[in-house]
Amino acid sequence: MKPSFDDLALFIQIARRRSLAAAADYLQLPPATVTRRLKRLEAALGYQLVRRSARHFSLTNEGEVCYEHYAGLLDELEQTGARLSRDSQEMSGLLKVSAPTNLATGPLSPMWTAFMRRYPQVRLELMLSNRTEDMLEKRIDIALRIGPQADSGLYQKRLGWVATRLVAAPEYLQRAGRPERLELLQHHQTLMFKQFSPWRLNNADTGKQVDVHLTPAALVDDLALVLQFACDGLGVALLPMNEIQQPLLSGQLQLVLPEWFGPQRDIFAVWPDGKLLSARARCLRDFMQEYIGREPGLQGAVAE
Incomplete structure (x- = not known):
């Protein structure tokens, strides 16, 4: 003993x-x-x-x-x-946060500014990457992540979700024609984000789900580059609303086959199992929940 x-x-x-x-x-x-x-x-x-x-x-x-x-x-x-x-x-000291680059520097970029202004004594260390970081190895206090969280060693809190939709540039649609049925996509150039391949699409009217296997003109592991290719008129892409909301509003992109939508991308705050959250991390978690809850595009809304 x-x-x-x-x-x-x-x-x-x-x-x-x-x-x-x-x-x-x-x-x-x-x-x-x-x-x-x-x-x-x-x-x-x-x-x-x-x-x-x-x-x-x-x-x-x-x-x-x-x-x-x-x-x-x-x-x-x-x-x-x-x-x-x-x-x-204490609401002061270092707070290490991991977040996806595209989301953190896009629709959430004002959130970090607002948090730092409200809590000036907190030293924010933001680790931005589209890769999933090892939270224990990197000593990360709390992370923002998108998509399914299979790691059972993490606590998670769902903050919102993002719709994914098919889009293309007006110049591409004028050149190649607008597909009116799902099967006509095989005659179009497609631009694929690697994590979305093959495209799993759901029909909003019928509830039907279809896996669409296509040979893409480009298969890319970075959302920003897929978005750039779509805006440049290179083909049809399936992209999350947080990436395409502004291009849709400005007319750079248009929805294609609007009755079809891709997988829902859930947004989570995660932290290591067994790690007691500091006051700073709890505050940021609640701040993110409040901020993301006010953003329609991060609660499943779609710009038409």
Whole structure:
């Protein structure tokens, strides 16, 4: 049996106060509990720590060695714990956040500014990447992610979702014609984001779901580049609304086969399982939920 940290801490208090009764009073424990736990510690260590009688208290030689060895370590652990507890409650200090580049620098770019203005004492370290970062390895406090979260070692909170729609530039549609039926896409140039291949499309009117297998003119693992190709008139693309909302409003892009839509892309705040969120991380999580909740395009809305 291994000695427990709590029992060692209790022994340190007994040794400092030279009395089981005084230690019981300080720790607000019943004297019988203190006696029982001391005996349990001695049994775990295999030697007696305290010589005790009705009138006399002293540490054994082993007790003196144990006290000298553990007292400083326990003090350091308690001080570190107190410091971490204070840090977790303070709205100041470093906050490491991971987020997808396209989303963070696009529709959410004003959100970071608003958060920093409201909480100027928080030092925000933003790690932007379209790759999924290892949160424990990179010591990330909280992350913003899109799509299914298969990692069971993460807590997650859904903040919103983004629709995906088929689009093309007016010049492409004028040149190649506008497809009026889904099967006519095979006669068109298509631009594919690798994570969406093949296209899984759903009909808003009938509920029918179809996997569309096409040979794309370009297969790309970066959404921004697929968007650029679509705006340049190179073909039909399936893209999320957060990428295409402004091009649709400005006329750079138009919806194609508007009755069909692609997979829903959920937006999550995630943090490591077992990690207590600091006040800073909790605040950002709630701030993101409030901000994203006010954005129609991040709650499934579609610009026509």
